[in-house]
Amino acid sequence: MNIFDQVLAFFTPFDCVGCGTEGLLLCAQCREGLPGASYRCFLCLRPTLAARTCSDCLNTSPVHSVRAATGYQGIAKQLVRKLKFSGARAASKEMGQLLPPPSSGARAIIMHVPTATSRIRSRGYDQAALLAKVYAQRAGLPFVPCLVRRGQQHQVGASRAQRMAQLQSAFSVNKQHKVKDAHVILVDDVVTTGATLQAAAAALKAAGARRVEAVVFAQA
Ligand SMILES: [Zn+2]
Numbered sequence: 001m002n003i004f005d006q007v008l009a010f011f012t013p014f015d016c017v018g019c020g021t022e023g024l025l026l027c028a029q030c031r032e033g034l035p036g037a038s039y040r041c042f043l044c045l046r047p048t049l050a051a052r053t054c055s056d057c058l059n060t061s062p063v064h065s066v067r068a069a070t071g072y073q074g075i076a077k078q079l080v081r082k083l084k085f086s087g088a089r090a091a092s093k094e095m096g097q098l099l100p101p102p103s104s105g106a107r108a109i110i111m112h113v114p115t116a117t118s119r120i121r122s123r124g125y126d127q128a129a130l131l132a133k134v135y136a137q138r139a140g141l142p143f144v145p146c147l148v149r150r151g152q153q154h155q156v157g158a159s160r161a162q163r164m165a166q167l168q169s170a171f172s173v174n175k176q177h178k179v180k181d182a183h184v185i186l187v188d189d190v191v192t193t194g195a196t197l198q199a200a201a202a203a204l205k206a207a208g209a210r211r212v213e214a215v216v217f218a219q220a
């Protein structure tokens with residue numbers, strides 16, 4: 001290893017999560033190979049323009065649209081694991097570049113969906129915040145974290161309705177004046193049922209947000 005290789009290895013001590021090639025966390029070839037996400041309503045999964053929430057679901061949903069970079073499978077799953085367990089900063093940079101860009105002309109504020117606090121405590125950082133910061137920097141929009149998540153009691157055997165009720169009260173807004181009349185872009189790593197996004201968006205709408213859209217890395 002010459003001095004140049006040593007310096008490079010110091011700054012990029014990763015193997016590609018896809019193919020194991022030394023150097024970057026995600027090599028150019030594996031990045032190209034990530035499947036694009038289909039544009040659909042995140043609740044009923046019907047195809048829609050620009051991944052907007054369909055008009056039926058919009059009757060009960062505070063979320064305008066949910067756009068994803070890719071499906072939650074294969075390499076995408078590996079990257080999400082990195083973000084959660086090790087190599088978080090490198091993963092957040094990689095994933096933040098892959099997130100769909102903000103809708104054109106949007107004067108929006110960016111914030112993350114806070115992770116449940118007990119999990120942050122054991123890990124020392126919030127992976128969604130890392131991702132949202134990278135995204136805000138890339139988009140040239142302000143990162144304005146306003147959502148607070150209260151600790152969740154994971155009740156074994158709680159019914160779906162009980163879990164929903166817990167989730168609804170899990171989020172609050174701590175800087176109401178920043179949120180009032182704002183166009184908010186919520187950033188998260190993965191969306192599955194969308195229940196967490198719904199709860200976070202409901203809190204923002206209650207605080208006066210004009211529009212809440214979501215940008216996520218992977219859609220299950
Ligand atoms: Zn690769």
Ligand SMILES: [Zn+2]
Nearest residue numbers: 041044054057
């Ligand atoms: Zn729908």
